[in-house]
Amino acid sequence: MNTPIISSLLDTDAYKLNMQQAIFHHYPDVNVAAEFHCRSKEDLSYLQHRINEEAIALSNLRFSEQEIAFLKKLGHYQQDYLDYLRQFSLNADQISVRTENEQLAIRIEGKWLDVILWEVPLLAIICELRCNDRYPELTSTQAIEQLKIKISKLTDKADASSLGAFQVVDFGTRRRFSQPVHQAIVEYLNEHCPFFKGTSNLLLAKTYHLPAVGTQAHEWFQAHQQLTGELADSQQLALHRWLQEYPETLGIALTDCINMDAFLSDFNLYLSNKFVGLRHDSGDPVTWGEKAIDHYQHLGIDPKEKTLVFSDSLTLDKAFKIHEHFMGRVNTSFGIGTQLTCDLPNVDTLNIVLKLVSCNGKPVAKISDEPGKSICKDTGYLEQLRQAFKIG
Numbered sequence: 001m002n003t004p005i006i007s008s009l010l011d012t013d014a015y016k017l018n019m020q021q022a023i024f025h026h027y028p029d030v031n032v033a034a035e036f037h038c039r040s041k042e043d044l045s046y047l048q049h050r051i052n053e054e055a056i057a058l059s060n061l062r063f064s065e066q067e068i069a070f071l072k073k074l075g076h077y078q079q080d081y082l083d084y085l086r087q088f089s090l091n092a093d094q095i096s097v098r099t100e101n102e103q104l105a106i107r108i109e110g111k112w113l114d115v116i117l118w119e120v121p122l123l124a125i126i127c128e129l130r131c132n133d134r135y136p137e138l139t140s141t142q143a144i145e146q147l148k149i150k151i152s153k154l155t156d157k158a159d160a161s162s163l164g165a166f167q168v169v170d171f172g173t174r175r176r177f178s179q180p181v182h183q184a185i186v187e188y189l190n191e192h193c194p195f196f197k198g199t200s201n202l203l204l205a206k207t208y209h210l211p212a213v214g215t216q217a218h219e220w221f222q223a224h225q226q227l228t229g230e231l232a233d234s235q236q237l238a239l240h241r242w243l244q245e246y247p248e249t250l251g252i253a254l255t256d257c258i259n260m261d262a263f264l265s266d267f268n269l270y271l272s273n274k275f276v277g278l279r280h281d282s283g284d285p286v287t288w289g290e291k292a293i294d295h296y297q298h299l300g301i302d303p304k305e306k307t308l309v310f311s312d313s314l315t316l317d318k319a320f321k322i323h324e325h326f327m328g329r330v331n332t333s334f335g336i337g338t339q340l341t342c343d344l345p346n347v348d349t350l351n352i353v354l355k356l357v358s359c360n361g362k363p364v365a366k367i368s369d370e371p372g373k374s375i376c377k378d379t380g381y382l383e384q385l386r387q388a389f390k391i392g
Contacts, residue, residue, distance in 0.1 A: 172341030283369025
């Protein structure tokens with residue numbers, strides 16, 4: 001095996017450690033299972049052996065004292081959790097990599113506390129192995145040239161006031177072309193683009209002294225479907241538990257585990273005041289944003305005091321159009337992933353996910369505002385979920 005693709009456990013997204021700390025304090029004995037899905041339908045089964053090798057290499061990594069010190073400076077990680085991270089390691093026995101129906105099949109089972117840190121590095125590994133095979137001639141040089149073209153087009157058409165309020169964050173760890181390309185993109189944006197405001201990647205945040213951006217992911221809401229007495233109460237429990245862990249920080253709530261309408265029905269005056277904003281990850285972004293603004297206004301909350309974070313399949317151009325639509329009415333920020341870190345000439349991007357499928361042995365699901373992003377193999381449970389949240 002060559003040098004492992006991932007060389008630090010910090011090479012992951014901030015929301016993973018944010019959720020892991022909450023799990024550490026509230027759900028240390030909860031068991032989950034997660035499964036890989038290639039939405040692109042590309043046959044990746046030939047990577048099976050190399051993925052197993054990379055998984056073993058991942059399991060040998062530990063957080064260094066320097067990395068622990070960096071996490072402590074972020075201000076929202078507690079000492080007992082940081083002490084836990086000092087001895088943490090991924091367990092390669094939890095992961096099964098195989099071929100099923102001529103497709104790559106991956107399943108991870110174990111304590112949620114352990115399983116949660118597999119997703120981001122594993123997806124990054126799969127993308128990099130695949131891109132190295134398919135596009136061996138491409139490097140960071142081509143990625144930066146492509147980025148310069150996009151930035152030039154943006155700045156040519158944007159007026160100074162609009163561009164001055166524009167905020168972009170790198171959300172590209174999971175589906176990046178490679179780690180070197182990802183790092184080069186972040187370095188260039190940090191040095192040349194005033195609208196660049198941070199990264200979800202903790203290692204790059206540490207390297208370039210950037211804000212580490214992110215709160216929670218779908219799995220936080222999915223798991224709570226089996227951690228509450230009544231299914232209809234699961235979103236509210238997830239939101240209240242988050243506030244219990246982070247009462248003054250990390251106040252952006254993800255809205256589309258069920259769908260926006262179901263979320264807003266649960267997002268009462270108390271929660272709307274406590275959370276500083278919302279994150280969009282499926283469905284039409286303008287429709288979603290208008291619903292959010294209407295919701296705040298109906299509750300007597302000034303939308304200008306809140307932030308809407310958009311993170312669904314964005315390009316710089318698409319993000320700027322959304323920004324212009326909402327400018328002056330609500331604060332906005334844009335998390336751009338694949339179209340920043342895997343945008344190279346003639347590269348077909350890969351759409352892969354690794355999502356929870358069960359919690360404590362019972363099914364969980366994601367419905368979302370976009371049918372193609374729904375995840376659940378148990379049609380009976382999916383119907384229960386739809387009934388609980390009154391979805392047609």
